Amino acid sequence: MAASVADDAQGTGSAGPNHGLRIFLIWLPVAVAADLLLYFVYGPHMPPGQMSNTAASQQFDIKVMSVLAAPIMAFVLVAMGYSMIVWRHREGDDEDGPPIFGNVRIQATWITVTAVIVLFLAGFGTYELAWPGFAGAGSGEGPAPIWKPNGTTLQVQVIAQQWRFTYRYPQFGGFETTALMLPVGEPIQFNVTSLDVIHSFWAYQLGVKADANPGVNNVAYTTATQTGNITVRCAELCGLWHGAMFNFGKVVSVAAFTAWAHKTEIQLAAVTKILPPYATSYDPTVVPQINKAMAKAGIGGANGYYYPPQDPVQP
Amino acid sequence: VSLPARVATLVLAFLAVAAVALFVVIHYFLGGPPTVDYSSGVTPDTGATVHVVMQEDPQNTVSTHPDWVSYFIQDPKTHAWIHTTLFKVPAGSKIDMTIYGYDGCTPLRNPYFGRVTGTIGGVEDVDGKPVKVINSWSGCNVGHTFSIPGINLNVPMASPGLTASLCGTSPCTSGPHKTMTFSFMSPKGTGEYFWQCRVPCGGGFIDGFGGPMQTIGFMTGNMEVVS
Numbered sequence: 001m002a003a004s005v006a007d008d009a010q011g012t013g014s015a016g017p018n019h020g021l022r023i024f025l026i027w028l029p030v031a032v033a034a035d036l037l038l039y040f041v042y043g044p045h046m047p048p049g050q051m052s053n054t055a056a057s058q059q060f061d062i063k064v065m066s067v068l069a070a071p072i073m074a075f076v077l078v079a080m081g082y083s084m085i086v087w088r089h090r091e092g093d094d095e096d097g098p099p100i101f102g103n104v105r106i107q108a109t110w111i112t113v114t115a116v117i118v119l120f121l122a123g124f125g126t127y128e129l130a131w132p133g134f135a136g137a138g139s140g141e142g143p144a145p146i147w148k149p150n151g152t153t154l155q156v157q158v159i160a161q162q163w164r165f166t167y168r169y170p171q172f173g174g175f176e177t178t179a180l181m182l183p184v185g186e187p188i189q190f191n192v193t194s195l196d197v198i199h200s201f202w203a204y205q206l207g208v209k210a211d212a213n214p215g216v217n218n219v220a221y222t223t224a225t226q227t228g229n230i231t232v233r234c235a236e237l238c239g240l241w242h243g244a245m246f247n248f249g250k251v252v253s254v255a256a257f258t259a260w261a262h263k264t265e266i267q268l269a270a271v272t273k274i275l276p277p278y279a280t281s282y283d284p285t286v287v288p289q290i291n292k293a294m295a296k297a298g299i300g301g302a303n304g305y306y307y308p309p310q311d312p313v314q315p
Numbered sequence: 316v317s318l319p320a321r322v323a324t325l326v327l328a329f330l331a332v333a334a335v336a337l338f339v340v341i342h343y344f345l346g347g348p349p350t351v352d353y354s355s356g357v358t359p360d361t362g363a364t365v366h367v368v369m370q371e372d373p374q375n376t377v378s379t380h381p382d383w384v385s386y387f388i389q390d391p392k393t394h395a396w397i398h399t400t401l402f403k404v405p406a407g408s409k410i411d412m413t414i415y416g417y418d419g420c421t422p423l424r425n426p427y428f429g430r431v432t433g434t435i436g437g438v439e440d441v442d443g444k445p446v447k448v449i450n451s452w453s454g455c456n457v458g459h460t461f462s463i464p465g466i467n468l469n470v471p472m473a474s475p476g477l478t479a480s481l482c483g484t485s486p487c488t489s490g491p492h493k494t495m496t497f498s499f500m501s502p503k504g505t506g507e508y509f510w511q512c513r514v515p516c517g518g519g520f521i522d523g524f525g526g527p528m529q530t531i532g533f534m535t536g537n538m539e540v541v542s
Contacts, residue, residue, distance in 0.1 A: 159425065161424060161425055161513075162511075162524060162528075163464065163509075163511065164464050166425065166427055176425075176427045178432075178467060195424045195425055196424065196515070196522060196524050197524070239524075239529055240529045240530075240531075240535060241509050241511065241535070244464070244465070244509050247464075268430075270430075270447065270448050271426075271427060271429070271430040271448050274426050274429060274448065274450040274452065274453070275426055275427060276426070
């Protein structure tokens with residue numbers, strides 16, 4: 001038996017069974033079945049769902065990755081199972097296995113296949129990063145996005161602070177609220193920033209994830225394609241209550257959103273007046289009004305003092 | 316070395332390691348401030364009124380961090396001030412809060428949280444006067460906040476003022492202060508709701524957000540709702 005394996009491995013064309021063909025014939029239906037099940041049965045239920053164009057795009061990516069990975073995994077399992085059954089140790093066979101000197105055909109096939117897969121994934125990944133609609137696929141693109149959607153977008157500023165997200169709507173008077181309400185079918189531009197440490201805005205069902213850095217505007221785009229509830233979580237360990245930093249939002253019809261926005265703008269007018277003017281980011285150490293008030297009273301030190309960067313010395 | 320000596324050494328070493336492990340578990344995991352129980356004797360989910368009393372101080376002289384700002388909670392039975400930020404309330408009850416604000420002022424990082432939310436009527440009373448918004452950026456107006464994000468509760472704590480000579484020994488029993496009163500309904504069903512101050516009041520820490528802001532027993536804690 002050991003000799004026939006050696007012959008096969010070296011491609012010497014012995015009279016033994018063609019193990020490679022056998023493994024291929026077992027692997028082929030397993031791989032095809034796994035791919036069909038993954039793409040058509042489990043695929044539509046894969047995270048993060050299809051609530052927005054970015055989420056649907058991410059789900060498609062995961063499906064493609066799974067379809068590529070399943071045959072490889074199937075091959076490993078089939079080869080392992082085949083080896084365990086066919087080449088298992090038999091009673092009385094204490095002979096060492098034959099030395100293996102390599103096989104040019106197998107090596108060339110392996111290098112070619114893996115190179116094709118890796119190069120395909122590089123191209124596919126780059127394309128998908130820009131898609132859908134070449135708008136960044138829901139990821140944070142920094143303050144100067146490379147990929148932008150066409151047309152006008154609804155601006156929603158996400159302000160992270162320990163341990164809550166608030167949202168500003170600059171096209172509706174700049175009101176700020178803890179409720180995230182979005183219209184269906186309209187391109188949305190999230191401007192994500194932080195007032196203290198690094199957080200991450202992760203609107204799971206929308207397929208949007210963007211880091212919230214203090215003093216930085218991180219832009220991410222999406223277009224919701226279905227109405228429903230969304231969950232927002234902080235995805236960056238941000239302190240004692242990081243685990244409790246989440247809230248829920250809603251995607252509603254354009255009419256319902258417009259009505260809500262106008263109503264909320266009026267309701268929050270008193271607090272909007274005391275907010276700083278809308279900006280894409282805020283310097284959390286600068287409060288001109290309070291510095292003025294403190295200076296007038298001659299106050300310094302911890303009492304009434306807005307901690308400057310040198311208190312204590314920043315790392 | 317004799318066998319008994321080796322066995323004795325092994326046992327002693329094992330006991331020493333076990334003692335260290337026990338100390339770590341007790342000191343770091345099981346230790347912590349006590350929970351003040353406001354649920355005792357109250358039937359949950361009946362809308363019964365529970366009166367919770369707290370104070371915020373410019374320091375905490377009863378702790379190992381005397382220069383950290385701190386909340387205290389009053390024991391409902393003994394009326395003693397407890398150095399803790401953990402309290403327990405019955406579910407589905409009206410919680411009447413009284414908070415004495417003895418600390419000075421620091422502006423909110425986000426002035427949005429100068430708005431009162433989640434209270435009955437959307438207001439708090441500051442020294443008996445109803446208030447809906449306090450602007451912490453226009454002067455020495457806000458000392459701290461009492462915020463429970465899980466029930467959208469946010470109440471800014473007014474400050475006794477810039478020139479007030481603040482109480483220097485905790486818990487404060489005299490000195491300039493503001494009295495904030497407000498009410499909210501505790502959620503139906505059991506749960507843990509963390510609460511926090513939103514003013515960056517951790518003096519001596521980066522941007523004021525370390526130390527007492529990140530430590531249970533000072534400027535953040537838990538409200539346990541029980542049935």
